[in-house]
Amino acid sequence: MSLVSGPGRGGITEGQLPSELRLYVDKHVTYIQSLDKRKDELEYWLTEHLRLSGLYWGLTALHLLGQPDALPRSEVLDFVISCLQDDGGFAAAPQHDSHMLYTVSGVQILAMLDALDEFDERVSGGREKVARFIANLQHPKTGTFAGDIWGETDTRFLYGALNALSLLGMTNLVDVDKAVEHVQACANSDGGYGTSPGAESHAGQVFTCVGALAIAGRLDLVDRDKLGGWLSERQLSNGGLNGRPEKLEDVCYSWWVVSSLAMIDRLHWISGSKLQEFILKCQDPDHGGISDRPGDMVDVFHTVFGIAGLSLTKYPGLVEVDPI
Amino acid sequence: MPKYAEDPAWSDVEPLPQNDGGPNPLAAIAYTEEYSEAMSYLRAVMASNDMSERVLDLTEDIINMNPAHYTVWLYRAKVLFNLNYDLRKEIDWLNDTALKHQKNYQIWQHRQTIINRLGSADGETAFIAKMFSKDPKNYHVWSYRQWLVRRFELWDEGEIEAVEGMIKEDVRNNSAWNHRWFLVFGRDSSAHKEQDVIERELEYAKKAIVLAPQNQSPWNYLRGVLRYAELPVSHVRDFALGFAPADSPDDVRSSYALDLLADVYEEQHQKEEAIKALDLLATKYDPIRARYWEYKKNLLEQPTAAA
Ligand SMILES: [Zn+2]
Numbered sequence: 006m007s008l009v010s011g012p013g014r015g016g017i018t019e020g021q022l023p024s025e026l027r028l029y030v031d032k033h034v035t036y037i038q039s040l041d042k043r044k045d046e047l048e049y050w051l052t053e054h055l056r057l058s059g060l061y062w063g064l065t066a067l068h069l070l071g072q073p074d075a076l077p078r079s080e081v082l083d084f085v086i087s088c089l090q091d092d093g094g095f096a097a098a099p100q101h102d103s104h105m106l107y108t109v110s111g112v113q114i115l116a117m118l119d120a121l122d123e124f125d126e127r128v129s130g131g132r133e134k135v136a137r138f139i140a141n142l143q144h145p146k147t148g149t150f151a152g153d154i155w156g157e158t159d160t161r162f163l164y165g166a167l168n169a170l171s172l173l174g175m176t177n178l179v180d181v182d183k184a185v186e187h188v189q190a191c192a193n194s195d196g197g198y199g200t201s202p203g204a205e206s207h208a209g210q211v212f213t214c215v216g217a218l219a220i221a222g223r224l225d226l227v228d229r230d231k232l233g234g235w236l237s238e239r240q241l242s243n244g245g246l247n248g249r250p251e252k253l254e255d256v257c258y259s260w261w262v263v264s265s266l267a268m269i270d271r272l273h274w275i276s277g278s279k280l281q282e283f284i285l286k287c288q289d290p291d292h293g294g295i296s297d298r299p300g301d302m303v304d305v306f307h308t309v310f311g312i313a314g315l316s317l318t319k320y321p322g323l324v325e326v327d328p329i
Numbered sequence: 330m331p332k333y334a335e336d337p338a339w340s341d342v343e344p345l346p347q348n349d350g351g352p353n354p355l356a357a358i359a360y361t362e363e364y365s366e367a368m369s370y371l372r373a374v375m376a377s378n379d380m381s382e383r384v385l386d387l388t389e390d391i392i393n394m395n396p397a398h399y400t401v402w403l404y405r406a407k408v409l410f411n412l413n414y415d416l417r418k419e420i421d422w423l424n425d426t427a428l429k430h431q432k433n434y435q436i437w438q439h440r441q442t443i444i445n446r447l448g449s450a451d452g453e454t455a456f457i458a459k460m461f462s463k464d465p466k467n468y469h470v471w472s473y474r475q476w477l478v479r480r481f482e483l484w485d486e487g488e489i490e491a492v493e494g495m496i497k498e499d500v501r502n503n504s505a506w507n508h509r510w511f512l513v514f515g516r517d518s519s520a521h522k523e524q525d526v527i528e529r530e531l532e533y534a535k536k537a538i539v540l541a542p543q544n545q546s547p548w549n550y551l552r553g554v555l556r557y558a559e560l561p562v563s564h565v566r567d568f569a570l571g572f573a574p575a576d577s578p579d580d581v582r583s584s585y586a587l588d589l590l591a592d593v594y595e596e597q598h599q600k601e602e603a604i605k606a607l608d609l610l611a612t613k614y615d616p617i618r619a620r621y622w623e624y625k626k627n628l629l630e631q632p633t634a635a636a
Contacts, residue, residue, distance in 0.1 A: 104399065204475060
């Protein structure tokens with residue numbers, strides 16, 4: 006799935022009443038289907054290093070829109086398997102390097118397509134190979150996870166590792182307690198979490214930390230009221246959510262903030278209807294797709310997180326999403 | 330116009346074109362062709378494990394076109410170390426590249442690898458300041474700065490002064506506030522509990538609040554310091570009252586002051602007052618989070634909260 010942006014921009018002609026806003030389901034489905042047919046655009050190739058994640062986002066959006074078969078399953082599977090590298094990790098595209106992020110996307114796609122058994126049939130011992138690649142990226146002393154052999158660590162990788170391993174049924178390969186300890190060290194005095202100990206609280210990192218704790222069964226470690234307070238402060242008066250104090254609203258936080266609130270049972274602390282209004286205003290009603298905020302170019306990343314935000318806030322007609 | 334195919338320095342390399350099964354639809358756009366050619370040479374050198382100096386030119390070329398391609402960075406670092414290349418020169422080049430590609434984060438990972446190997450932070454703060462002049466909230470740059478402070482023990486090397494300068498410029502820069510917290514409290518938890526440090530930090534936050542009362546960052550900071558020092562919130566009761574006078578609900582200048590006062594009232598068992606403050610937040614000063622304020626009110630009603 007390509008990450009090329011556009012062609013259209015999000016935004017609906019001014020003057021529409023909130024009650025007139027609606028989700029353009031068919032347009033979004035066509036938009037996602039068309040993304041991989043744009044190989045004559047430079048951006049298609051410039052975003053190749055993200056392709057596997059892009060595919061996961063596109064598929065997730067289609068699942069939520071109730072059209073999981075809109076992309077041909079066998080082609081998707083072939084592509085995922087072609088991204089598998091000898092070391093057991095997945096790369097973003099064939100002939101690229103393995104990375105934690107794409108390995109997680111690969112596993113997520115296999116799980117979403119209910120293809121983990123098929124994967125083992127096509128690649129002998131495939132599941133275990135992948136799980137070992139992930140487990141080897143854990144730092145034995147600190148419990149953190151690196152993204153690749155170069156050792157950069159980030160709570161995104163930690164969450165991804167636990168998520169993929171739990172889908173593979175192999176969390177026993179890593180030291181979950183140590184990982185939990187590391188997440189705790191990333192908690193800040195404002196209630197949020199950053200990318201590493203001491204780093205500024207950021208809604209994306211909150212999602213990865215709370216998600217990791219949820220998978221580890223350790224949500225008891227979260228001060229729910231304090232974190233919920235910080236998360237709900239992300240909503241601005243236009244209904245949109247930002248990722249840190251004094252930053253602009255952006256549709257992608259509809260997923261990170263809202264799913265985090267859902268995991269700690271504080272979803273009702275923000276205004277779901279105002280958020281829905283904001284997301285719906287970021288659609289391109291003609292060509293489909295959702296942008297970060299009204300007036301900007303649409304892309305698949307903001308499309309899936311916008312739809313997921315709508316699903317979490319129970320927008321009618323969407324498949325319900327699991328916040329983790 | 331093929332660039333590498335006609336360059337004698339590359340005549341021994343057989344480019345490896347993209348193998349995506351279908352016909353190559355790239356030919357239409359010249360720039361795309363250039364990128365695609367360079368990538369085919371990269372694939373070739375990686376396949377033969379070519380570590381010669383020309384690979385630096387090739388990777389530089391690709392990075393200029395597409396700095397987010399992580400494989401290119403990884404291979405470049407390998408070649409640099411293999412050649413024992415002058416890493417200062419690499420940093421000079423990185424400076425320009427980082428300024429050109431503000432949103433990119435692979436650059437910062439690469440920089441960290443290089444500076445770590447160099448073992449010196451000389452010139453880094455000056456360059457960071459340049460980055461911040463373009464975007465003072467760049468998350469990658471702040472993360473890199475924290476790494477730098479820890480790696481080279483820069484705690485007392487002008488960091489606090491630098492961060493004060495940035496907060497002076499924009500009192501709402503939450504990233505700068507976070508860095509201040511990191512410098513003062515993130516270093517050694519026991520050594521910084523001293524009374525004068527706590528007082529200094531409380532005063533610092535208060536001064537910033539006076540400048541812009543409706544600003545989350547210093548209020549969060551103030552609360553953080555109180556919690557860290559194990560002081561009750563009522564310690565700043567009078568200060569908060571200055572922004573949310575209890576007797577005139579129309580003159581509230583900060584919802585954060587009102588929020589803090591609600592906690593003060595709760596702490597001091599003034600339940601009626603606390604409920605009044607929370608009601609004001611829910612109806613007038615922060616209605617979008619009405620449900621949150623309702624929840625806090627319900628907690629007050631529970632016997633455990635009053636104890
Ligand atoms: Zn975004």
